[in-house]
Amino acid sequence: MKAVVACGDEAVLTKNRPKPKLRDDCVLVKVIAVALNPTDWKHLAGRLVPDGCLLGCDFAGYVEEVGKGVTKVYSKGDRVAGTVHGGHPSQPEDGAFAEYIVAKGDLCFQVPRELPFEKAATLPLGLATVMQGLYQKGLKMNLPDNPIKEDKALVLIYGGSTATGALGIQFARLSGYTVVTTCSETNFEYVKSLGADHVLDCYNESPDQIGRQIREFTEDKLRLAWDLVSSSESARACSEALSSDGTGCRYASFLANKSPRPEIVSVGTNMYTIWGESFRVGEQLEYPASREDFDWGRRFMASAEILISQGKLRPHREVAMPGGLAGVPDGLEKLKMGGVSAGKLVYRISDTP
Structure with missing residues (x-):
């Protein structure tokens, strides 16, 4: 499949990455849209991401399969959005910038049919x-x-x-x-x-x-x-x-x-603690696993899902960008250079050449 991965301090499009394997606490998602965040380029610039790790945090798409440990109820074809630990040194499959991804099911939220995937993708990390x-x-x-x-x-x-x-x-x-x-x-x-x-x-x-x-x-x-x-x-x-x-x-x-x-x-x-797993940042800094952070995240996303369905939360202004996953590396550079204001760069996977 097509995906954007780390190569040194750069983001690179690859077209032959294997589809990720479903884990018990995850859903397998066919990604429709992804959104860029400053953390995506900062981890690359700091060389905090090993080569080959999948990049990106925010996504929206369709549920393909549900892990047996997911407590939230999903069916194949459900519209969902969520955030994942892109550039995870210990789990290279974690990331959003790909045609198919795995994401913690209990931290995703259902996307109303009237909310376009491009808008939904701007929400999760925020x-x-x-x-x-x-x-x-x-x-x-x-x-x-x-x-x-x-x-x-x-x-x-x-x-x-x-x-x-x-x-x-x-x-x-x-x-x-x-x-x-x-x-x-x-x-x-x-x-x-x-x-x-x-x-x-x-x-x-x-x-x-x-x-x-x-x-x-x-x-x-x-x-x-x-x-x-x-x-x-x-x-x-x-x-x-x-x-x-x-x-x-x-x-x-x-x-x-x-x-x-x-x-x-x-x-x-540091929102990266939301997944309830330990992780390292560079050689010196280690974050312990926090069940409290995961439980807070699970409850908060469920509450946000209700507010979104009621129309009480407005997504940030999305800036639709061309090229799909092939455009993501240039988008990250644009973010790095401060070329984005009051908007979030969004890419549709189907636009990838």
Whole structure:
């Protein structure tokens, strides 16, 4: 079959990869569309992926076969979407950029017939990141099925026009929070249409200035900040925005980014723990298996499936790209060079030459 695999620090299309074998806790999926994420190129650029490993995380397609250990009920032909551990050093078959893939069945979700596969493919990795950043580990906010009752409960989502930020804004509103966010001025109307209450341009002012503006707007009452840029500058902006007394303040970001204010609780997340399996990143960093993360993921995806079916979650703007799997390597380079804004690159497998 056709697939995109790692070769050094590059993504390469191969046309003779064997179809993956079904594992007990997985579904075999005929992939219709895949979406690109920054993590796809970052793992390659960091040479964290052994040669021959299947790449990619986000997919949507049809169920072909169901493993005997999958507890969620599926039938052949069901429309599903999900995220997989692309570039997994210990499991070269894990990945999304192929004609057929295996994915943890209990972490997939059913795709409504009215939702195109191209749109559904933009959702899964973002959902997992929202789960960890806003709810399970990072900010510990109220879930949408138990919205907060506090009047004008505030949250800052730094980077609201990113794919994950767009989902985060919607989830925060469903959870009853007032959302402050940042993005470029060209995307103000987009993030407002998702439910953002107040938007600031994070490109034309210093981090300290942005932080002070947010603190003034929130009357020094902001206690929750989710940083989707996860740089030293964004951490400084978020920290300046949080309440000056620091009481109950939480800062969540990717990996090990921390607030420069020691009194603020800083939590880094890595959505790759959602599969409940141990894995290594490079030679030094090892993540233990976490059944808690898997169980959270299973429940959260089930809840998200309901919200999607009810039309309460809008997928991020997809950017349909030509070439199918053959176009993926160029798409990863485009992402790497910063050539994508407020959209997610999506490829249809049937377009592969």
